[in-house]
Amino acid sequence: MNYFRIEIIGLIAAVFTTAAFIPQVLKISKKRSAKGVSVSMYVIMFIGICFWLFYGILINSTAVIVANLISGILQLVIIFFSLIHRKNN
Amino acid sequence: MNYFRIEIIGLIAAVFTTAAFIPQVLKISKKRSAKGVSVSMYVIMFIGICFWLFYGILINSTAVIVANLISGILQLVIIFFSLIHRKNN
Numbered sequence: 783m784n785y786f787r788i789e790i791i792g793l794i795a796a797v798f799t800t801a802a803f804i805p806q807v808l809k810i811s812k813k814r815s816a817k818g819v820s821v822s823m824y825v826i827m828f829i830g831i832c833f834w835l836f837y838g839i840l841i842n843s844t845a846v847i848v849a850n851l852i853s854g855i856l857q858l859v860i861i862f863f864s865l866i867h868r869k870n871n
Numbered sequence: 872m873n874y875f876r877i878e879i880i881g882l883i884a885a886v887f888t889t890a891a892f893i894p895q896v897l898k899i900s901k902k903r904s905a906k907g908v909s910v911s912m913y914v915i916m917f918i919g920i921c922f923w924l925f926y927g928i929l930i931n932s933t934a935v936i937v938a939n940l941i942s943g944i945l946q947l948v949i950i951f952f953s954l955i956h957r958k959n960n
Binding site: 795805809822823824830833841 | 872877880881883884885886887888889890891892894895898909911912913915916918919920922923925926929930932934935
């Protein structure tokens, strides 16, 4: 399989694992509560994503870089929402 | 940076992003409720993880393969717990 096709598979993977965080963002903003959400989970994951981003740059993987750049931003949004709503409760 | 050191960085990333799901598993099993957890999130993520695993095999990345193999199993545990507890509520 050539480089282009391999990266397409990686980018499909990226779409799914990135999109996965959208229902959680919607749920938190809709219910205006993040009671069931583990903030520690998202903080640990954010640290991991920073390492993945570095790894992606080192192995020159477009899919790993793109996925972790977008996921990292979404994680920050979830952490921000969770802390804001926690304060309001 | 040599292959071995690069893979170490990838594996550190894997430890964080995999460990991130453990607090959520503990929270669900402790509270015996998965009310705040978005099951759809974990299902979408599980599909993405299957693609990442395939991508990891194609690019020969030990870190991507190991990370997604373990994450995939943890995701299945969370989905299983969420559905069981949802049924009980």
